[in-house]
Amino acid sequence: MKVLVIGGGGREHAIVHKLSQSPKVDKIYCAPGNAGIGLLAECVDIKIGDIEKLKEFAIKNNIDLTVVGPEMPLVQGIVDEFEKAGLKIFGPNKNAAAIEGSKYFTKHLLSKYNIPTGRFKAFDKYQEAMKFLKETWYPVVMKADGLAQGKGVFIVKDFIEAKEALDLMMKKRIFGASGDIVIIEEMLFGKEASVFAFTDGENILPMVSAMDYKKVYEGDKGPNTGGMGSIAPNPYLEKETLKEVMESILKPVVKALQKEGIVYKGVLYAGLMLTKEGPKVLEFNARFGDPETQVVLPLLKTDLINIIEATIEGKLDKIQIEWEDKKAVCAVAVSNGYPGEYQTGFEITGLEKVKEAFVYHAGTVLKDGKITTSGGRVLAVTSIGDSYEEAREKVYREIKKISFKGMYYRKDIALVSQV
The missing domain is CATH 3.90.600.10 (Phosphoribosylglycinamide synthetase, C-terminal domain)
Structure with missing residues (x-):
């Protein structure tokens, strides 16, 4: 097979590395790739958001499978465009990727189908949000609705900090259109956990759990980053809790999407808080996480290509995934x-x-x-x-x-x- 991987970060290097171990793969291209990926794949100078150019490349080079790493092209509808052109691609379509692309969409979905998450309000008018912030309890979490490269979340402890965050999002528009709607939600307490799962829209196969380290300095101090490290499996996520996550969160959300007319195929990534009342959803991502992929995929024993093909074809119930007990x-x-x-x-x-x-x-x-x-x-x-x-x-x-x-x-x- 000829495979195209889209992206150029550590997550994509981990995906390329795992795909390179498959006997089914002859050639890997990566757009745009990086110096490390270049040792395993041919790097192609096309930006991740240039869907038209990526599609042309896939057609011209007879690509058998495209694997999408980052969220931006998924939210922009790369899967829909590739499928229209008859190309095989791994990832959720545009409507399904809204689970990451719009926090309001997700919170509304979770609320409508009684899937455990924090209480929230959404605002598209500055004054109405201000009125709510004057009357609410603290601390609260404030989020820009759209994609903000992991920077669109503010944990605020009082009204002064809340007003600053709201001004940044709605007045200074530091996240552009992503801040047109602002979500204000209750702060959840407990241990955080990330659970990735493969889903074909019907069947769900969870991966090894992971834990990442977001803060830049030791002892979890300093500003949030895209991730300073990770471990797998997550030591706080016991088998019983993972079962609960499957039954109360992952299965219900795939069913909820179905009821909304959306078939979700690809990797579903649940960011969770393990609260005293049980696991609750902080957010969903529509792809592999980074840097968690760099600890999850090395533990995968099953050929990743087989899992991807089963996901695309709706046959995840036909395969079993094996993991290293390490x-x-x-x-x-x-x-x-x-x-x-x-x-x-x-x-x-x-x-x-x-x-x-x-x-x-x-x-x-x-x-x-x-x-x-x-x-x-x-x-x-x-x-x-x-x-x-x-x-x-x-x-x-x-x-x-x-x-x-x-x-x-x-x-x-x-x-x-x-x-």
Whole structure:
């Protein structure tokens, strides 16, 4: 098979890496890819949002399967466009991807079908939102309705902070049209968990659970990032809880979408809070998460191609997915200053010395024969072991061999006290 993967981050490197292990795959293209992906696939200089060009490329190169990594093309309707052209593509269509593309759509759906989530109100008028904020209880969570690259969520502890957040979204429009509707919801308390599942619109097969580390500094301090590391399985998500997630959240949401006339095919990613009352939905994503994919896919024993094909064809009930009975730990190396302002263009050295980990590239580029930094999150170093401790020791032993100017990483991923 010839496969096209869309995206250029660590998640896409993990997808390409897993696809490259399939005996069914002859050739992988990746658009736009990165320096690490380029070692396993042919990188194609097409932006993830240029659906027309991606479609033309897939037709011209007789691509047998396209796998979409990031959310933006899914929300824009890349699946619909490819399917119209008779191309096989993995991911939810535009209507289904609204589960990530519109927080209002999701909250309304969850509320309508009594699926556990926090209480909420949605506002499209500034003054009405202000009136509510003056009268509500705190803390509350405020969210821009549309895509905001993981930055559209504000946890506010009083009216002053709430007004600042509302002004940023609705007056200064820092997220553009994504902030036209603002969701204000109750704050949920407990441990966070991420659960990914494959679904063909009817059947649901959960993956190994994961936990990611969002804050930039050790001890979960500092601003939120796209993820500073992750571990799998999630030590807080017991088997009984996972069953509860399946019965009270995943199955009901796929059925709810069906009732709304939407068949959801692809990866469904539930961001959950494990509260005293049970698991509740924080958000849904319409694709693999990042950096969780970098610990989930390395534990997958079943051929990913077989799972993808069964998902597209509505035959997930015909296959069983096998996982390694091991632990995976990933630490992310970032550019100095991330998630704020940072510089790029620095050479990365020591990659060839890494022996007991796999290095997933996120923000890298090949320039004049040298691998250099090109983003905030630069590399994700993943190791597998029989225990979190063993995997953790390997990760930190190996990451020390890598160097670039301003390199920073958290040193407390998978600490024993946390797992």
